[in-house]
Amino acid sequence: MALPISVIVTVLNENRSILHLLDSLAAQSRPPDEVVIVDGGSSDGTVSTLNAYAARSDMSLRVLSRPGANISQGRNAAIEAAQGQIIASTDAGVRLTPGWLQALTTPFKDPTVQVVSGFFVPDAHSTFEAAMSATVLPALAEISPARFLPSSRSVAFRKSAWQATGGYPEWLDYCEDLIFDLALRDRFGPFRFAPQAIVHFRPRSNMRAFFLQYYRYARGDGKADLWRKRHALRYLTYLVLLPALLFLTFWHSPLWLAALLAGGAIYTFVPYRRLMPMLRALTWRQRCHAVVLVPAIRLVGDAAKMLGYPAGWAWRLRHSPSKSKGIR
Numbered sequence: 150m151a152l153p154i155s156v157i158v159t160v161l162n163e164n165r166s167i168l169h170l171l172d173s174l175a176a177q178s179r180p181p182d183e184v185v186i187v188d189g190g191s192s193d194g195t196v197s198t199l200n201a202y203a204a205r206s207d208m209s210l211r212v213l214s215r216p217g218a219n220i221s222q223g224r225n226a227a228i229e230a231a232q233g234q235i236i237a238s239t240d241a242g243v244r245l246t247p248g249w250l251q252a253l254t255t256p257f258k259d260p261t262v263q264v265v266s267g268f269f270v271p272d273a274h275s276t277f278e279a280a281m282s283a284t285v286l287p288a289l290a291e292i293s294p295a296r297f298l299p300s301s302r303s304v305a306f307r308k309s310a311w312q313a314t315g316g317y318p319e320w321l322d323y324c325e326d327l328i329f330d331l332a333l334r335d336r337f338g339p340f341r342f343a344p345q346a347i348v349h350f351r352p353r354s355n356m357r358a359f360f361l362q363y364y365r366y367a368r369g370d371g372k373a374d375l376w377r378k379r380h381a382l383r384y385l386t387y388l389v390l391l392p393a394l395l396f397l398t399f400w401h402s403p404l405w406l407a408a409l410l411a412g413g414a415i416y417t418f419v420p421y422r423r424l425m426p427m428l429r430a431l432t433w434r435q436r437c438h439a440v441v442l443v444p445a446i447r448l449v450g451d452a453a454k455m456l457g458y459p460a461g462w463a464w465r466l467r468h469s470p471s472k473s474k475g476i477r
Contacts (some may be wrong), residue, residue: 154254154305155233157222161189163241164198164307167335170198171223173244175208179251183209187223190216221317221325224301228311236311244272244349253346263310263337267303267346268292268312273427274351276435280442281352281359283424285450291419294342298334301326303348310337320470323369356449363453366462371461372470380458383451417444 156174160167174184188196196212196447203210215226228236235257237250249267256262273281304326314332317325334340353359370376394412397405420443426437 152235152254152257152465153182153233154179154235154237154250155228155231156184156237156239156250157224157227158186158239158241159189159218159220159227160186160191160195160199160241162191162193162195164191164193164195165445166242167195167198168202169244170239170241171202171206171208171210173247173249175206176247177245177250178247179254180208181237181250182233183211183231185213185227187215187218187227188214189218189220189223190214192343198462219319219322219325221321223314223317224325225319228308229309232258234308235305236308237305238301238303240300240349242351243269243302245347246347246349249303249346249348252343253303256341256343257305257307259341262332262341264304264306264340266294266297266299266340266342266345267305267348268342268344269300269303269348269350272349272351276431276438277356277442278352278354279427279431280424280439281446283427283439284420284443284446286350286423288423289344292342292344295339297340297342298327298330299340301329302350303346304330305346306333318373318470320468321373323365324373324375325369327369327375328373356446359446360449360453363450364457366463367454367457368464369457370454371458371463372465373461374465380454382427383455387451387455413444417445420447434446 156169165172174181186199188199196214199210199212203212211230213226213230215223218226224238226421235254237253239245239249253265253267256265269286270289271278271286273279273282303473310333314329314336316329318328321328353362367380390412394405394409398409421440424439424443428439431439
């Protein structure tokens with residue numbers, strides 16, 4: 150007998166995009182046994198739209214209201230309420246391929262599998278979003294399945310595994326899925342990878358929204374004490390190495406400019422490699438714009454991280470959270 154599968158989602162003011170997700174859930178080749186959506190206090194009519202959809206759809210859809218809940222609290226509440234033994238998680242603002250749930254949950258036929266990683270691809274609607282996708286989103290060929298830690302927009306796990314690890318960390322507002330992934334991997338080992346379980350994810354559409362997103366991500370890293378070496382290397386690069394190369398170039402010898410340009414080429418190589426296939430769909434003007442945007446996006450993202458990380462550490466020093474503080 151097939152194990153019952155529950156899809157869980159958290160939403161907040163997603164009225165403009167929620168129907169895309171619901172329609173893609175309804176079109177799954179392997180329909181979910183139920184969908185549990187937790188609303189964190191929307192004020193734009195999201196709950197009304199969800200309830201109206203539930204009333205007219207054949208899909209089993211439950212909507213729970215948890216005003217003020219953060220993402221971790223919302224996900225834990227949805228999983229707690231879910232009836233399925235297998236939990237598939239995704240996010241509002243995405244579009245699922247018809248075979249997403251089938252590919253994501255088939256590996257659970259093996260009773261030893263506890264977690265399955267899905268994948269996501271960019272759904273760019275503009276030149277900026279194409280450049281953004283190339284700069285910040287990994288390509289499938291870059292993924293190491295044994296090391297990949299999935300976003301909770303495309304992941305599935307046994308409900309018993311969620312219980313065993315304490316759930317999503319409710320003290321953390323960003324990077325919560327990464328902490329949950331690490332807890333799962335520490336307990337159960339590498340995840341099974343299902344690259345066909347694809348979610349279409351639209352990246353941020355402007356630089357301001359991108360800056361805020363990466364500031365929050367880095368603040369979450371600081372709160373959770375993640376990636377110390379990675380952040381230290383970034384500070385070293387911008388605050389020591391780059392000023393030293395500029396000084397040597399302008400006050401010692403222009404030959405140092407070659408080292409500066411080589412560093413820039415290394416810095417942007419992977420984003421430009423990802424961008425190349427996307428350029429075919431763009432005009433020449435759009436291609437030039439995208440090429441210029443890549444280093445700008447990298448610089449803005451790094452600035453956001455360098456500001457967000459110490460803000461997260463300051464919070465951590467005040468609150469002294471424990472990584473083991475997960476569920477309720």
